[in-house]
Amino acid sequence: MNQEQIAEKLLDKFGLDVVQTAVTFLDQITVTVAKEKILEVCTFLKEDPELAFNFLSFVAGVDRYPKTPRFEMVYQLSSLTRRHRFRIKALVEESEPGSAIIDSVFSIWPTADWHERETAEMFGITFRNHPDPRKLLLPEEWTCHPLRKDFSLYGTDEDTPDLPHKAGSQGI
């Protein structure tokens, strides 16, 4: 199926409340869906025999600071059997610290495990029902989210100390 047919099929199935916007760029369509329905949409994309998105290429976060909603979750899907690709997004708002929450798609594609762990530590987005919500890349004691737009490139001695017991001992 081509991009238009996939987007059309999604729209027929879920309607305009869930499939909110579609942007076409370089012959690729990116569909934004409501974050509450992300599990339903992903299940449909995987289970439907015509779509059959059985491979999740990546999950990533985008920080659109200072726009609201602040965060985007990007899901790049691929079908190994049907040989087509598709991208969906979900907007995640953070009204107060720690309130950016979205469902984990681990139950649909197990590969989302590490992708979501990385996104969680880099952006501070919480994934509901994630099986293993530990950090993946950063030191355990850091509490900052380095890929946020308002994070300074060099970090600070409080946020990103060289050693855990030596916090604040030196400047950049």
Added chain:
Amino acid sequence: MGIERHLNDTVHVTNLEWFVNWARKSSMWPLGFGLACCALEMIATFVSRYDLSRFGMEVARPSPRHADLMIVSGTASKKMLPAILRIYEQMAEPRWVIAMGACACTGGIYKNYAVVQGIDRWLPVDVYIPGCPPRPEALLDGILQLHAKVMKEQSIHNPRVTNIKVAGR
């Protein structure tokens, strides 16, 4: 065989400091500590084309207990730093450190939150080798510079300082 042919059955006199320094620099075993791309240049220095064995350094020890020289070759990230320091602290005196490549010297192109901005914040570095990555010749030159430095040590009159203050400590 070898040197025995040139030594007659007699007593030889030499300068003890010189002799100790000569022994140290002639069998300086490196701790291969490859962290990133520089490690490949270090490996290239070890193998046949550049042949570090010529300087009595063919035994790159994986264990800090056997090593005299730590070649920090590559990007030291903040998550790796505790392991680097632990291995350095387990090395027996006398020990030396070479910071190989721009990242180990200053953080290099990685001026960001995740990389230690120069390993000399945490370890007393003897020789800095610039380059990104330094060619094997550069590493060899750095090692020869370190050998020259060791030969100038005065272990009796001017003992080496072991508790060197570095920025982080």
